[in-house]
Amino acid sequence: MTSVSKTADTHKLGRIKHQLLAVGSAKVTGIPLPASLSSTAGPGSGKGGSVFFSDGVSRIRLTLDEGSPVHIVNFGDSAVLTFDGPKGPVSVDGFVEKTGCHCPKQAYITINEGCIFSCRYCNVPNQEKHTKTPDEIVSLITDACSRDTIECISLTSGVVGTMKEEDERLFTILEKIRVFDLPIGVSVYPTPGLSKKLFELGVSEVKFNLETATEKLFAEMCPGLDRDVLWDSLNEAVGIFGKNRVYTNIILGLGESKAEMKRCIMQCLENGIIPIIRPLTPSSELSDYSRPSAADILGIAEFLKSELLRFGLDPSEARTMCAKCMGCDVAPMTDLRAEEVTA
Template sequence: MEWVRLKARLLEAGSVRLSGEPADEYVSRSAAGPSAGTSGSLFFSPVTGRRVRAGIDEKCSIEVVHRGGGEADLFIDDDVVSGRLEPAALHCPRQAYITVSGTCIFRCRYCPVPSLPGRRKEIAEIVRMIESVADRIDAIAITSGVASSIEEEEAYVLEVVAALRSFELPIGVSIYPCPETPARLHALGVAEVKFNIEAATPELFSEMCPGLSWEGVWEALSSSVALFGRGRVFSNVIVGLGETNKDLERIMGDLAAIGVVPVLRPLTPAASLADMPRPSADRLLRLCEVHKKILRRAGLDPCRALTMCAACTGCDLVPGRDT
């Protein structure tokens, strides 16, 4: 099966059944986002430079059989694909991707974090975490919920970033922004930022992210491009919230036009959207073709990403990496 179609099928399914030899060292668990609180996930790679992340579900019809030492076979539909399980350094391969505050005062409808017993990590704890994987990472990525207020969270994340500069690795940051967040992160030497617009329309954003500002995120994205440069600013757009493909084409075009790389993130049904379907493989493939054309027209290349989701590629179809 062609890689892009195989990956789309796995993203549609969202999970695999894991069997064979013990594979604990290859299982990653999330403290933020829709996968928080689940039984974990794995990264499967058929060839170097391509990977897909899938949740682990013993009831899934798609199976990954670990043969030992990371060697694995993927049984999907009528195909068998040989590859490797990639160990996650922290959350994903080759990166220390750390959630600072695993709790949030906001209640985005797709996110289970507010209902989980999360906590804020101490700065010294974060430094120790990165030290423990420093020999197998190329970048640091920081994300966070909002523990008490947007302003207080930004201030704390800035302290975290300042403490991590000594590692001399590219740092990417994805938090909910205040008006001056881009300038403050840039002043600390952050390489890339990701401020998530999340939904394809302002109406859907208001419905899915009550209490947050669509305009505020757009302003942060726009000001970030002037600081970090075209192609160094990213924004997640969730596929499957009720938008049309035309809505997604429009929002991708609007983001790319100002120099922001859109990241199309298939919905992981969770929280109050737990009964929603995941987007189909066919839809993801059609959108990927549109995504590729929009990025090419804007002169944006996700393959240049140093940090965060666009560098990992496990959860999304990424033009240039998967196509």
């Protein structure tokens, strides 16, 4: 990350990040942001863009919204984030980060912009469908490398054809992009045996998303998908990719209890899987849901950190994808440092 002044508090963002994630948006004034900040992946997909703000240690991704109570003034080489926290006005010195492709320092690319499944929290099935060709993806990576220092390639995708067709498309892309000699991460809906093939094709890490804390919620939120397949694929992946190389997103705020979320986290860690706890961005069928509270976001992040330490797992070792970016979640090993976190 870009450096900031030695006199700046380079951990203030980490201490208040849970409060900002509970808002989820920011208005930006000052030097205009480039139009390339809009994204077709991640929370808020299809909502018209986002901004990445960093203090040099922590990073947060916020949806652009002129009505947001979070205000970022962009000066180009530096920026200031302000908002009214629970204990009064807060100001954080930092900078707006350039995006490689979707997020800083990565070429994070969605292969299929569209999906035949209709997870209730996801906007992707409602977007215009487009499948990028291998040559398009090579071009996007080449362009990202020309605009920024790219440290990895991350691939994700909706499902638009059969699972066999999706796998073959992914394999072809992976063969083409190996020429960049960068760590590669893959996050897709898995099929049996997929991890072995991905490993053979040079993939460094995988992320197969459980999405919900319970089987019951999964059935309600992700009709047509099989959570047992995800568990089996995650456990298989740990045996192939090894420690700190297998991840899963779990959404916080779908209606699970704190005890249910903790049980799911424990089940993951017991099997060597690192969960990324993603605060819900209300959209699609869940547009009337509320974002999780700052207290809930912080509480579960603190629990996750304590258990990660106990199991000897460390998401800060990630080389690709969400755990490397850290923008959409509280990163337990980076944001929750020894200093006091503001409740």
